[in-house]
Amino acid sequence: MYQTLTNLKPGQYLISVQAFYRNGAHNVAYPKHENGTEQLLARLYGGSDYTLIRSIYDQTFSQGSWNNYLDNREQAEKAFNSGSQTLANYLVATVGTNGRLRIGLKKSASVQYDWTCFNNFRIFFVPQAEDTGIKENVKIEKLKNANIYNLQGQRISVNSDSSAPSVLPKGIYIQDGKKIIKK
Numbered sequence: 001m002y003q004t005l006t007n008l009k010p011g012q013y014l015i016s017v018q019a020f021y022r023n024g025a026h027n028v029a030y031p032k033h034e035n036g037t038e039q040l041l042a043r044l045y046g047g048s049d050y051t052l053i054r055s056i057y058d059q060t061f062s063q064g065s066w067n068n069y070l071d072n073r074e075q076a077e078k079a080f081n082s083g084s085q086t087l088a089n090y091l092v093a094t095v096g097t098n099g100r101l102r103i104g105l106k107k108s109a110s111v112q113y114d115w116t117c118f119n120n121f122r123i124f125f126v127p128q129a130e131d132t133g134i135k136e137n138v139k140i141e142k143l144k145n146a147n148i149y150n151l152q153g154q155r156i157s158v159n160s161d162s163s164a165p166s167v168l169p170k171g172i173y174i175q176d177g178k179k180i181i182k183k
Contacts, residue, residue, distance in 0.1 A: 002045075002104025005123070008095045012126040012181070014151075014172060015046045015091045015103055018080045019118035022056040024111050026066050033057040042116045046093025046103045049170075053105065053116060054087055076117040084120070090151045092126065092171055092181070126172070126181065149174045 021042040023029045032038040033055055042053040060068035061079045070076050079086050095101045105118055148156040151172055173180050 001106070002102050004100060004102045006100050008099045008101055009125060010095050010097050010099065011128065012183075013046065013093050013095060013101065014124045014126055015044065015093055016120075016122045016124075017044055017089050017105070017118050018084070018087050018120045019044065019053045019089050019105065019116065020056040020058070020070070020076070020087045021053040022115045025113040026069070026071070028113075030057060030067075030069075041109050041111065041114065042105060042107045044089050044091050044103075044105055046091050047095070047101055049091055049093045051089060051091045053118075054089055056115070059087055070117070073117060077119065080119045088151075090172075148180075 021040050023032060023039055023041060038055060040052040040055060043050045044053055056069055061070060063075050063078050065071045065075060070079055093101060150156055170182050
């Protein structure tokens, strides 16, 4: 499923969609999620950039009929309508000078009884750093022991140990109440 957007201003765009993926029937998929072998085969993409769609098991819901996990389209719709951050997926994509961007969802393989559900696509232009105070290409030295959060509100661990990456992955982050973007 995709749509090609045209006449966009060149630059970066934040794409969001509420979506989840389940790799097979619950009795097969849930144990894989629990033991860390779950494969997420659905992705949100914008141009050549993509991110994997969240697992259905990332969040429980009172209306979920399988151990408080969603089990049909009606339950998914109620969950999506409960708040814009519910099972939210985010991606930053770049639009070139042609002003075109294809956005969508796709799967890399098919599994018996797998399932994906989505709603509420949104796209936002990300103003340039000089217009907003967003810091670009932030290096790890500036971030050691800082309070950095992703757009899902999860704290990103950044410290000085040798296992930490030298820079943050591409994305938009919040550091001490200020937006930062890593290209």
